[in-house]
Amino acid sequence: MSAMYGHADDDWLMRAHGDIDQWAAVMDVDADDRPIDWNWVRTLDLVHGVGVATVHDCDAGASSDVHDLLRRDLMIRDRLEAILTCCDRVFMTDYDRLIPSYRLPRALAHANRRLNDEINLLRDRGVTEGLWTVAYEHRERVTVPVLQAAEGAPAVDDIQDRTAELVNGRAERRKRAREQRGAGERLMVAANLEGAIAAGGAAADEVTTAASPIGSDWRDVYLPGRGLDAVMGIDIETTGTDPLRDYIIDVGFEYMNMVAPRPQDAPAGMPYVDSSYQAGDAYGQARLGFGVTRANAWHGNETIRNLTGIDVKMRSSSQWRLFDEWPQAQQGLLMRLEQQPFVAHNANFEHRFFLHNVAGYAESYRAGHIVIIDTMPMSRRWDEGSAPSEAHPYGDNSLESYAKRQSALPEDSSERHLGLEDAHIMLVAMKHHLTALREAHRGPWAPMACPVPAANAPKVAAGRVVAALEWWHDPSRT
Missing domain, CATH: 3.30.420.10 (Ribonuclease H-like superfamily/Ribonuclease H)
Known part of the structure; x- marks a missing residue:
């Protein structure tokens, strides 16, 4: 797909591979709490593209299996974005400065944009060939393309866009984690103050409320x-x-x-x-x-x-x-x-x-x-x-x-x-x-x-x- 990717400065993309060991040392799971296979990341061709399709595969009437190509590209994107979603948090909280550069996430994002272009063209090819139609639906936090198989065409369940499912699931997990941290902090405050409350004194919930006034936030x-x-x-x-x-x-x-x-x-x-x-x-x-x-x-x-x-x-x-x-x-x-x-x-x-x-x-x-x-x-x-x-x-x-x-x-x-x-x-x-x-x-x-x-x-x-x-x-x- 390099013919459709523009003309990148290949050097920085190739050098980004050299940063993988630094990231692997401090980042072992992705945004979905799955172990990151950094050896898989090493196999990605950041210069010529990480997708499986060629330029001709995106043309209507090509002999390749557009359904299979789209399925494989979507799997790569889901896997890559689950890693990228965590990178800035890991980088900003790397207080020991074990990771000196953000070059690798920039290179992966560079590749992911072009992979997303490829996915869009494969969807377009399927529409042109009469295999499916595409409609856009807003699902909580994001809008996603939804495929509808044409009459007599193969089912499209395995090539539906999972972005909403993934993004909404991550947001809910973050929300639960924040609530758990907040509950833990409140319990700790109550426990620390319990011994300081004299008999007949203020109730624990009153003390906790007084100790946690609502004010400005970060x-x-x-x-x-x-x-x-x-x-x-x-x-x-x-x-x-x-x-x-x-x-x-x-x-x-x-x-x-x-x-x-x-x-x-x-x-x-x-x-x-x-x-x-x-x-x-x-x-x-x-x-x-x-x-x-x-x-x-x-x-x-x-x-x-x-x-x-x-x-x-x-x-x-x-x-x-x-x-x-x-x-x-x-x-x-x-x-x-x-x-x-x-x-x-x-x-x-x-x-x-x-x-x-x-x-x-x-x-x-x-x-x-x-x-x-x-x-x-x-x-x-x-x-x-x-x-x-x-x-x-x-x-x-x-x-x-x-x-x-x-x-x-x-x-x-x-x-x-x-x-x-x-x-x-x-x-x-x-x-x-x-x-x-x-x-x-x-x-x-x-x-x-x-x-x-x-x-x-x-x-x-x-x-x-x-x-x-x-x-x-x-x-x-x-």
Whole structure:
């Protein structure tokens, strides 16, 4: 399948194999609690592809057994993603630094995206040949393709997509583990206090309640502090929501000072696609477009075309380089992310894509060189307009709604779903919001609020790191 995979820098993919022993020493089970066969990982051809099909196998009318090819590819993807799902947690909690590099997970994710392209083309072939139809269903946390066998065609039970079953099962296991840890901690508190309660004193449950007040949680580290000024706002557009399967196709960023005036010598940057957008205090605007593999372009993506206006069918030519195969673009972005706090709305999205696409990002993040600020918790905690409702149980915290409430987007306008434009309305909304909070002595300026800027996740107290990482990767989060 290498003809459809683009033209990767083979060297780093081959060198990634050399990291397997380091990972095998500290990571013995996958996300489904199954032992990891690292010898199997060693057999994977990360350069030419990990799937079993060839280019011609994906063509309608090919003599190969499309059913068997699809079944085998799905098994490989399930096995590979079960390993990848654990890698960032293991890497971030590797306090002894036994694993110095995140190169292997990036290489496996690189291969998995192309495997996913192959799976989509094999499904397309089955549809064209009249073997099955495909419909998409939302099942709890994810949307999956569901195959329906054509009349007289073989059954398709063994080639159904198991993503929902796997993702939902992992989320439920994490939830039970958190509940068990919480119950254990409460029992320990009660046991420790039992001997200190005098006869006729407070009941154990009263003491426990008093000892465990509901307060801020670890997400507060992604809220801005009083000392925040220069930031970089960033937004990415992708071919989907899964960094292990989807590609970054648009990156937009710009800079803004939350307190100081706009620098007089600041570069103007690129113009916005919508003439109604005014730069105002923003500067250094940039937009970067990237391509997809030929296989991804052949499959197409109507959802993303309708949402963003970007047609991936036009993004496989030589003029569109793939972001995960462009080291210079990755390093240029990483350098900017390290220079000042970067702001994103639902920063988990950008964070996970950067982990699996940007060389050096995971290492820099773990070392504390990257500071993230998320405007979504700003909306949830400090914006009364986001109060929970029947339609929005956790509040209406979309970027469009937040920007409109903070007068960064007219009521009759919509979010553009383009990187630069969305980064702009996000920063304008954030600055308006912080100005109002400062004047009202709320948010970072409330009594007892932390006066320092937000830190990033690796600096969270050790006892909260695992919970933080679990939240980052829980698809049920809002």
